[in-house]
Amino acid sequence: MEFLANLINGMSLGSVYAIIALGYTMVYGIAKMLNFAHGDVIMVGAYICFCAVSYLGLPAIAGVALSVVGCTVLGIVVERLAYKPLRNAPSLNVLITAIGVSYFLQNAALLIMGSDPKSFSSVISLPALRLFDGALTISATAVLTILACVAIMVALTMFTGKTKMGKAMRACSEDRDAAQLMGINVNSTISMVFAIGSGLAAIAGVLMCLAYPTIMPTTGSMPGIKAFTAAVLGGIGSIPGAALGGILLGVIEIFARAYISTQLADAVVFGVLIVILLIRPAGLLGKPVHEKV
Amino acid sequence: MSSLNLNPSVSRRGLIAGAAGLGAAGILAGCSGNDDSAAAGSGSAPAAGTAFMIGGIGPTTGAAAIYGQAVKNGAQIAVDEINAEGGDIQFALNFQDDEGDAEKSVNAYNNLKDWGMQILVGTVTTTPCVAVSAETNADNMFQLTPSGSSTDVIGGFEDADGNISIPRKENVFQMCFTDPNQGAASAQYIAEQGLGTKIAIIYNMSDTYSTGIYDSFLAEAAELGLEIVSETSFTEDNQTDFTVQLNDAKNNGADLVFLPIYYTPISLILTQANQMGYAPKWFGVDGMDGLLTVEGFDTSLAEGCMLLTPFVATATDEATQAFVETYKGADYGDGETPNQFAADAYDCIYAIKQAIETAGLTPDADFSEICDGLVETFTSPDFSFTGLTTAGEAATWSETGEISKQPMGMVIQDGVYMPLDA
C-alpha cells in the first residue's frame, strides 16, 4: 500500500516535470537552444494565476486561462527581444542570454511581488480520494496532474503529427534551411513554439502550485533544472521522451527518498541519470545521431 | 558579407572593453565618493560624525530575501524612531544585500567599511554570518546579529567530546537563541508537557540552522528518554514534495512531528499532510513564526501547531502592537506582517542604543573604541535589555555572546497564537 502511495506521488511529481520538460524539448527541438529561463516562466504563470484568483476574485478556471495567455505573450516577447537577434549566433551565447532572462524574471518578480511566499492552499483546494478504508489516500491534485500530463502529451503529439503548423515545426527541426526553401516561415514557426512552450509552462506552474502550494520568485528554478534533466533523460527533442523522462525522474526521486535515503536522494537521482545515459547516450527515446564525415 | 560576420565578435569585445572601462571608472569613483552609497542606503540619515554609523547585511534578493527584507525593515523602523525622538544618540543605517552568500556578505561588509560603518547589525543568515564575524573579529568591529543563530557565529562552543571548531569571537553577540539552545529547549518542553510519545523529525539537511537544532534536539531527547521513530530530511533543492517524509512518519506511528525548519516548507508540509489525511501534533521552533501571515495560506491547516518563539505578531502588548502597525506602513513592509526576524532586528538597534548610553560613547570615536566600549557593556552583569523578543523580561548577555532569554510556548488556535501554558 505504501508502495502504491509512493508510486502515485512519484507519478504526480513526475507529471509536473514532464509538462515543463515538454516545453524545454519543443524549444530545443526547433531552436536548438537550452532555454534556461523556462523554469521562471512557470513561476510567472503561477503568480498570474494567484493574482487573478486572490486579488481580482476570478474563478480558478479564468485564473488558469489568464495565466496561459500571460505566459504565452511573455514567451513571444522574450523570444522577439532576447533570442531572435541571436538566431545565427553560437548556441552558447543564446544559453547565456537565457540565463540573463532567467535572472531578470526572478528579480523582476521579487520587486513586483515581494519576497514573502504566497500560498495557493486557500485559493484552490480539491478533496482527497480515500480507498481501502483510508489505507490509501490519493489527493485529487495528483490525479489531476497525471491526467493533465497525459492529455497535453496526446494533444501535442497530434498537433505536431497532423496539423500544418505542426508539420512545419517538424520540418524546421529537421533542417531549418531546407524548410525555409520549401516556403515555411521559420521565424513565425519558432515564435509559435515559444508561445506553446510558455503556455504549457503556465499550466505546469498552476499544477505545481496545486500540488505544492507555495510560490516565491525562485520557485521555478529547481523544477526547471529537474525538467531539463528529464528532457535529456527521455532524449531531448522527443515529445514522448520528455513525458517519459519526466515521469521516470519523479518516480525515481520519490522512490530514492522512500527506500534508500532522504539525504542521498539527489545523488541517487542523478546517478540513475548517468547510468541511463551511459547505456543509451542519446536518451531513452532520442534518435542516435549518425555523424557524417 | 564575410566582414559583416566577423563584426559581432570584434564589436562584442569592444563592448566588453568599454563596459569594463566604465566599471573601472565606477570603482575609482567609488573610492573617492563613498558617501553616495550612504545616501542611497537610507533616506533621512544624519551626517557622519554626529550619528553612529550602523551597517546592516542580509539577503534582500535571492531565495532568502524574505528574512533580509524583514531585518532591513525592522532595523530601519527602530532607527527612524530613535532619530525622530531627537535625543543625543542619532543613527545612520546602511543596509546592504548579500543574497545569503558568504562571499557576497564579506563584499557587503567591505563596502560598509568604505561607507564608515562603526557598528554592524547582521548578518541575517548563518553561513554568511560565520564568514563576516571572522572579518569583524579581525577588525575589532562590534557585531550584533539578529538571527545568525549557529554557535559558529560567536565561536568558542565545545561539543560533547570537547572538540572546538572556532575559538570565541569576543566582539560578536546574538539577539536570537543559539540553535543548540532551541533544540534542547524544544525537547525539554515536549518531555515536560508530555506532548508526544512517538516523535518524528523532518529537517533541512542543507541548512545550518535546521541541522543545528536537529542535532541538539536529538541529543537532549535521548537524555530525556523521548522515543524518536522517524528522522527524515530534505534539501534546499527538493523542498517541494514531502509525501515520503510524511508517509515515513505516519507509518511509524508518530503522534508528534518536530519541524526545526522555516515556515515556507512548513506550509507545504501541512498542506500535503492534510491531503493525505495525516493529522499528528506539529511542533516548531522560531522559524515557524510567519506561517499565519503567508498570503493565501489556509490557516485552518495550522490549527493546533505548537511552537517555541520569542515573538508573535499577534501579541497584545502595546509595544508589539505599535511595532506591527508601523511595520505594515508603506515605508517599511508595505502591508506585510513582521516576523521574528524583523522584531529581533528592531531589538538589536534598541539594545545598541541602550548600551551606547550606558557606556557613554560618542559618534566621533572610531569603530574599534566603540567596539571595546560596547563589549564591556554587553558583558557587564548590570546590563540588561527588555524588548519585543524578550517576553517582557530583562535579557542579559554572557561572555559567550549568547543572550539569556526564554522562548514562549505558543499554540495556534482559531488562526491566532495563544500561550501554550494557559
Add this chain to the structure above:
Amino acid sequence: MGINMLKPQTRSTIITYAIVIVAFVAVTLLDAMGLISHSLSGQLVPICAYVSLAVSLNLVVGVSGELSLGHAGFMSVGAFTGVVVAGCLTRFGIESELVLFVLSAVVGAAAAGIIGFLVGIPVMRLRGDYLAIVTLAFGEIIKNLLNILYVGVDDAGLHFSMRDSGSLGMSQGTILINGPKGAVGIDKISTFALGIVLVLITVAVVLNLMHSRDGRAIMAVRDNRIAAESIGINVTKYRLMAFTVASALAGAAGVLYAMNYSTVVPSQFDFNQSILILVYVVLGGMGNISGSIVSAAFLTVLPEVLRPINQYRMLLYAIVLILVMVVPHLKVYQRAAESLRRRFRKDSPEPAVAAEGGEADE
C-alpha cells in the same frame, strides 16, 4: 611596431601575461598609496579565484569544445581537500602560511584532478548536451556527498564519518568539515600575491597546453572529431586530458577561494556557481584566454559597483548580461559600428591596419 613583428600566437601570449602582471602592479601601487577601497581590496582574492576558474573552464569549453556545467563541483573538491590538508598541517605544528597554502593547493588540485579524471571516463563517452547534463549531474552528486561528509582531526590523526560529527570518535580534536555546515574556522591565508601567482600558473599551464602538440590535437578533435580520429589521434585521451587538467586547476582555485573565507559550505558550489563561471567564459570568448581574464574580473566587480542602486542591482546585472550578448547582433549596432570604423579608418589609416592585423589572428 615591435610587437606586431612577432608571431600572432606569441603576441597574444605576451598580452595575456601582461594583463595579469600590469593589473597586479597597478593594484599593488594603488594599494600602497591607499587609493584602493576596502570593497575592492576584499575582492582581489575572489577575482583571482574566478579568473583561474574561468581560464580553466575555457580549456574545456573553448579549447576542447565540451559544454561542462559541473565546474563548481571540482572547485569544491579542491576547496574541502585544501581545508582538510591545512587543518591537519596546522594540527601537526606547521606554521608557515606559505607552506600551508602551497601544500593545500597542491593536494587540493591533485584531488580535484583525480576526481575529474574518474568523472571524465564516463563523461567522455557522451557528446553535446548529453555531456553537459552529465557534468551537471556529477556536480550535484559531489555537492550531495559533501553534504553528508564529516571530517575531524585530533592527535590520533584524521577521522571520517558519513553520519554525524558525533560519530567521528574524536577527543579534544578540531572538526574540519561538519556536513552541511561545511568547513568553519578556516585560517585566512590566501593573499592577492598568492592569487596572482595561481592565475599566472593557470594561464601558463593552459597556454602551454594549447600551443603544444597535445593542444593542437585537442583542438583538432574539437573542430572535426572524425577527421582527427582518421589521422590517428586518440580522441578520448585528448578530451580526457583537457578535462582532467581543467579539473585540477579548478581545484587549486577552490583552495584559494576557501582559504579567503573563514567558512565554506557545500551548498555554495551549486549549479548556479558553475553557470556563473560559464558566463565568464562565454562573455570573454571561446578559447580566448585574455578575454576570460577580463570578463571574470569585470563580472565579479560589476555587482559590487552596482550596490548604490540597491534592490535594482541584480535586475540591472541581468539586463547588462542580456545586452552584452544581444547588442552586437543587432543590425542597428552593426551598422553604427561599421560606419564608426570607416570614419576611424579615413582619419588615421595607420591604427586601422593594426586593428585589421588583430582580426586576422582569430
